Amino acid sequence: VLDEKQRKPALRMLTYGLHVLGAAHEGEAGAATVTWVTQGSFEPPLLVLGVKKDGYVYGLVRRSRKLALSLLLQDQLDVAKAFFKAPRLEEGRLAGRTFGTGVTGAPILDDAAAFLEGEVQSADETGDHAVVIARIVNAGVRREGAPLELRPTGMSYGG
Amino acid sequence: VLDEKQRKPALRMLTYGLHVLGAAHEGEAGAATVTWVTQGSFEPPLLVLGVKKDGYVYGLVRRSRKLALSLLLQDQLDVAKAFFKAPRLEEGRLAGRTFGTGVTGAPILDDAAAFLEGEVQSADETGDHAVVIARIVNAGVRREGAPLELRPTGMSYGG
Numbered sequence: 145v146l147d148e149k150q151r152k153p154a155l156r157m158l159t160y161g162l163h164v165l166g167a168a169h170e171g172e173a174g175a176a177t178v179t180w181v182t183q184g185s186f187e188p189p190l191l192v193l194g195v196k197k198d199g200y201v202y203g204l205v206r207r208s209r210k211l212a213l214s215l216l217l218q219d220q221l222d223v224a225k226a227f228f229k230a231p232r233l234e235e236g237r238l239a240g241r242t243f244g245t246g247v248t249g250a251p252i253l254d255d256a257a258a259f260l261e262g263e264v265q266s267a268d269e270t271g272d273h274a275v276v277i278a279r280i281v282n283a284g285v286r287r288e289g290a291p292l293e294l295r296p297t298g299m300s301y302g303g
Numbered sequence: 304v305l306d307e308k309q310r311k312p313a314l315r316m317l318t319y320g321l322h323v324l325g326a327a328h329e330g331e332a333g334a335a336t337v338t339w340v341t342q343g344s345f346e347p348p349l350l351v352l353g354v355k356k357d358g359y360v361y362g363l364v365r366r367s368r369k370l371a372l373s374l375l376l377q378d379q380l381d382v383a384k385a386f387f388k389a390p391r392l393e394e395g396r397l398a399g400r401t402f403g404t405g406v407t408g409a410p411i412l413d414d415a416a417a418f419l420e421g422e423v424q425s426a427d428e429t430g431d432h433a434v435v436i437a438r439i440v441n442a443g444v445r446r447e448g449a450p451l452e453l454r455p456t457g458m459s460y461g462g
Contacts, residue, residue: 145406145441146348154417154442155342157374157450159320182339183314183461184353185430189305192351192434194343215316247304258313268425268436271344275351277427277434283310291316295450302342 152303160294160301162224164214165195166243166251167204173251175238176201176230179294179301180273181213189280191262194273200230202274209264210248211278214256216292223255224292247282258285311462319453319460321383323373324354325402325410326363332410334397335360335389338453338460339432340372348439350421353432359389361433368423369407370437373415375451382414383451406441417444 166175180194191213195202205211216223226239237243243251248261262278294301325334339353350372354361364370375382385398396402402410411418421437453460 146439147442150444151348151439151442153444153447154374154419155348155439157320157417157444158340158342159318159450159452160341161316161318180341180343180351181317182319182341182351182353183317184339184427184434185432186462187431188429189310189314190353190430190432190434192339192341192353194341194349194351215313258316260310260313265429266427268343270347270424270436271349272346273344273349275343275349275436277429280305280310280314282304283306283313285309285312285316288312291318291454293318293454295452303345 155303156300158302162216162292162294164224164227164253165193165201166212166214167201167208167210168250169204169208172204173233173238174201174204174230175227175251177224177227184277191260191278191280193276195276197269197272197274200232205264205276210250211262212246212248212250212252213260214253215258217257217289218292220255220292221297257287257289314462315459317461321375321451321453323383323386323412324352324360325371325373326360326367326369327409328363328367331363332392332397333360333363333389334386334410336383336386343436350419350437350439352435354435356428356431356433359391364423364435369409370421371405371407371409371411372419373412374417376416376448377451379414379451380456416446416448
């Protein structure tokens with residue numbers, strides 16, 4: 145009964161930010177722009193993400209069971225765009241950008257205005273994106289401001 | 304290591320809409336405002352929601368394994384506010400508002416600009432909110448426009 149012509153515009157009414165998901169495992173590191181993110185619980189603090197299942201970053205998340213989400217501000221669309229292609233580690237950088245690590249070892253962009261680190265609790269791999277539920281184990285804010293949102297960019301992800 | 308003073312502002316940088324989640328079971332019906340919603344996969348189309356575990360609506364979702372999400376437009380904050388207290392069915396209405404049903408039997412507000420109906424695939428009950436993964440089985444758009452977003456209201460949910 146699912147009408148494909150109704151499904152897309154309805155799903156595109158959902159509201160998202162643009163973030164960069166990083167993961168690392170055994171000397172490898174990668175990061176990719178993600179939009180499907182929500183908090184899932186206050187106690188314990190859970191983060192839920194839809195992550196492209198066949199992507200390089202998900203492979204790292206799957207193996208390491210850890211992740212870091214770099215949060216961006218409104219003036220950082222260029223940063224988000226640099227991670228659309230999910231770059232791998234090159235000369236110690238990701239998409240030419242420097243990063244550090246927190247408690248999980250997953251890359252946190254030096255450009256990040258804030259970050260959330262998580263340990264994977266479960267991942268539902270039914271669909272083309274894995275629904276990852278992670279327990280938040282570390283968080284930080286470096287710079288306050290209006291967060292980068294998807295809708296004002298004119299782009300969409302979903303449908 | 305999780306610094307509570309860092310965690311709240313970081314989590315509040317995530318971006319959400321305001322929606323009304325409806326569910327029904329054996330003559331009962333309820334609806335409540337929800338913000339923690341994201342798509343979880345394109346194929347199959349999955350919807351992921353964080354739903355207050357001790358709430359009336361989650362009890363209905365849990366028992367019926369079905370749900371409907373009513374999507375609102377920017378000028379419908381009054382509708383979202385009417386469902387903050389998660390009203391139960393009263394004289395055939397919810398918070399004084401009329402509703403219909405689609406294929407799942409879960410209430411869809413007549414006020415809804417669009418809707419998504421889902422069948423529950425799984426629910427992670429680790430936290431104070433259940434992380435519900437639902438397969439989207441029906442969708443509709445009735446009225447196009449700018450969706451109701453949480454941040455511009457000055458309210459927040461998360462942290």
